[in-house]
Amino acid sequence: MKVAHESESHIFSLSDMHTHEVSLHSILFTASAFKEVCQGLKFSILTRYHLGETLRCIQQSLQDKSTATAMATVGAIVNLASAASSFGDIETARKHMDGLCRIFELRGGISPFETAALAEMKCQRIEICLAMTEGRKPRLLTDIQSWDSHMPESSIHVASEFTSLDPRSLTTDQRLLSIWVDLQHYSKLANESGTPIPPELFLSISTTLPNRLLRLSYKTQSTSELVRLCMLVYIKSILFSLPRLGKRMFYLSTNLEMALQEFVPLDRENSIFLLWALFVVGGCIFEDFTQAWHRQAILETCRALGVRSWIQCRGMLNRVLWIGDVHDPLAQDGFTKVFGAA
Known part of the structure; x- marks a missing residue:
């Protein structure tokens, strides 16, 4: 899984995770939660611990102007939104996406992700899932410029x-x-x-x-x-x-x-x-x-x-x-x- 460095100049390797606690906990929560849901199990104590730590770190980041719109914060919220939408928890996914949209407004839009194209695509796919659920136009995607097919x-x-x-x-x-x-x-x-x-x-x-x-x-x-x-x-x-x-x-x-x-x-x-x-x-x-x-x-x-x-x-x-x-x-x-x- 690729996680964008907040400088947006390269992608984290696992050895760098200690510098962004929120990234580590969000990835561990998502991986553990997916495994347990696919097995038909309730969230384990360890999974709930990583969820709690992810939420705590996100809250800390949002209270600090220097980290509120950082890619590490965005990536963690994207992971939570992705997990919620995959599990069918539409209300939670919507709340996470509402928060992401506010962050993108502060960042000047979704496009200035540079090398963080993965995060951008995941955000757009989650928003499409919600738009399908609610029957509305998706946010974070541009207006239609062309209706042409990719085929001849x-x-x-x-x-x-x-x-x-x-x-x-x-x-x-x-x-x-x-x-x-x-x-x-x-x-x-x-x-x-x-x-x-x-x-x-x-x-x-x-x-x-x-x-x-x-x-x-x-x-x-x-x-x-x-x-x-x-x-x-x-x-x-x-x-x-x-x-x-x-x-x-x-x-x-x-x-x-x-x-x-x-x-x-x-x-x-x-x-x-x-x-x-x-x-x-x-x-x-x-x-x-x-x-x-x-x-x-x-x-x-x-x-x-x-x-x-x-x-x-x-x-x-x-x-x-x-x-x-x-x-x-x-x-x-x-x-x-x-x-x-x-």
Whole structure:
């Protein structure tokens, strides 16, 4: 883990940690907390000790003008915010981010990080997670200067593979179409074993694309709005995959529950999109397939498409936006539960 030196001229090595107590405790807390949460355990005495020491050191730093906006202080708060958002403690994450935003105001903005790009990216990703949860424009990210895709312009008008769903059957908004093309390209690379993801494309998935989607809005019952919400869920599945986080994203869960029930597919392409949306949202936001309306919608859509097995279902899902290693396990489990209950 990289931690920025307060001079912002180099990155700390572990041997330097004794000069910044707040950095040491925040990293030890975060590492220990992640391990215990993943094991399904409550915070140990040692983990709670490092949390207490982190908060004490941060409070001391904030009371001193010379250290209130130092990178060591920023890095420690970023670690706490990152841990809280990952654990689904949205309220605590929001409080930490509110504090960081005030620090950035004193620093003259988020951009003067120089070599501390890691801290900047983590701040932006946490803010995106909160913005997805609350359905608002993210702070700390710039206004949209361009809506262009990272792909060649021709890819926006022609699906990359003849078997892929054509997004033009869902929306004519060029902004949504360009985002779709980038997600489709990312998914294709992720599914190809041994193919590296270009750093600029992953950065786009991490910040640029969700920032664009969160700054768009459409009529509540429009297909474009459903497409926008579903692409946010898809990005969430790539960036924020810890269990129980999806259920706490109330803006997405509430609006998608309504939008999915109101969507009426007009043709086969629409039905394939609906099937994909039901599985992506079920696995990544609802995190279960227990709601009666949800199961019924999957059954009816599969029936309309002639889908009778998981292999057939996966073939349909793979035509939209899909990364096998990420989405197959939850979707297959959901398919089994739905058809087992049928």
